[in-house]
Structures are given as C-alpha cells and as structure tokens.
Amino acid sequence: MRLNSDLIQKSAHYLNPLGQFHLDLRGYRIPYLENLAATNDQYACIDLTDNDITKIEELPQLLRLETLMLSNNRISRISKDFAAVCPKLENIILTGNRLASFSELDNLPKQLKRLVCLDNIVYNLPNYRSYLIYRFPLLKMLDY
Numbered sequence: 001m002r003l004n005s006d007l008i009q010k011s012a013h014y015l016n017p018l019g020q021f022h023l024d025l026r027g028y029r030i031p032y033l034e035n036l037a038a039t040n041d042q043y044a045c046i047d048l049t050d051n052d053i054t055k056i057e058e059l060p061q062l063l064r065l066e067t068l069m070l071s072n073n074r075i076s077r078i079s080k081d082f083a084a085v086c087p088k089l090e091n092i093i094l095t096g097n098r099l100a101s102f103s104e105l106d107n108l109p110k111q112l113k114r115l116v117c118l119d120n121i122v123y124n125l126p127n128y129r130s131y132l133i134y135r136f137p138l139l140k141m142l143d144y
Helices: 005-010 128-135
Strands: 012-015 021-024 045-047 067-069 091-093 114-116
Touching: none
Parallel strands: 021 045, 045 067, 067 091, 091 114
Antiparallel strands: 012 021
C-alpha cells in the first residue's frame, strides 16, 4: 500500500497518554516514506511499525515530530539530512531493521533522548553502547 493523503486521513489518529497527537500507520505494508507532507505537520508521534520501509529519505520538514516508531521494517539507510528535517525528534525506535553500520546512526539528530536499535546488525558491533553514548550526549535511554 502506498502512503498517501487518503491513507493518512483514514488512519487512526488520537491524543496519546503523553499528550501528543499520534498518527498510527502500523501494518499497512508501506514500502516508501512518501507524501508525509499530507500530515500538515500536525503530529508529534508517527507510528510506522510493521511496514516494508527500506530507507529513511526524502522527508518533508516535520517540525513537530518528537517520536518516530519504525520497528519491524527493513531499514538499512538513513539519509544525511534526516536530522535537519526533524529538528525536535527526541525518540526513535528502530528495533528489527537492517542497520549495519555506525555511519547510518550518525545521521540521527544529536538531541535524541531515547534510542532503540535492538535486533539490528549494528547492535552486535564492538563498542556499540559506548559509541552511541558518546555520539548522542543527551541520551537517557538506550535499548530499553
């Protein structure tokens, strides 16, 4: 299924327990992150768990986005401009993807407070925890 304005409008959206507007795009088999501009930057939390996304790229400016859930996709690449288009992003969940190198994680915003990378190739690399703690100085939670 393609991510378009119709899917965004008919998907569940609600106020989550943290008081964030939450968009639930879970399990639609979405292959690409496209047309997120159709959200009109209304959501602080977007859940894209259980889809077929392979790359995080070509995102519009999402100035309100604080939490991004991308578990159980096939993500292996994160674009270099990702941090610039999501300046308020503090929480990202990347469990069960195919991230294989620290260089991909370097493209995440430095202000991250919560990061989950369980079940990725990078998780098993030497000095994984030490590197991420060094790279993201505001990190409060790493892998739960």
